[in-house]
Amino acid sequence: MKLPGGGARLSWDPVADLCHDAYNVYRSTATGMRPALPPGSWPVDPVFEDVTAADGDASDLNVTYDFVPGPGSAYYLVVDRGTDGSDGVVGHFGE
Numbered sequence: 001m002k003l004p005g006g007g008a009r010l011s012w013d014p015v016a017d018l019c020h021d022a023y024n025v026y027r028s029t030a031t032g033m034r035p036a037l038p039p040g041s042w043p044v045d046p047v048f049e050d051v052t053a054a055d056g057d058a059s060d061l062n063v064t065y066d067f068v069p070g071p072g073s074a075y076y077l078v079v080d081r082g083t084d085g086s087d088g089v090v091g092h093f094g095e
């Protein structure tokens, strides 16, 4: 969804798991977002950067992520974060 001023908003369905704590958002600019060595290795092949703290709405508890797109293509992946602080199921790249 586009936001006023050139921003964008990602949104997703909430997680109902009992171990759910918050959401981590990762960003990749890897060409085609394809691993060099399939199935890949989360989060280094392809490289994903944790951009959770850059959320324009300043909350990792809600189901939105606001940002201003830069030049070129970027891929975003939202991963559930458990109450132990670790990533939940990534669903890609061997995780």
Ligand SMILES: [Ca+2]
Pocket: 055, 057, 058, 059, 060, 061, 062, 063, 064, 065, 066
């Ligand atoms: Ca948010």
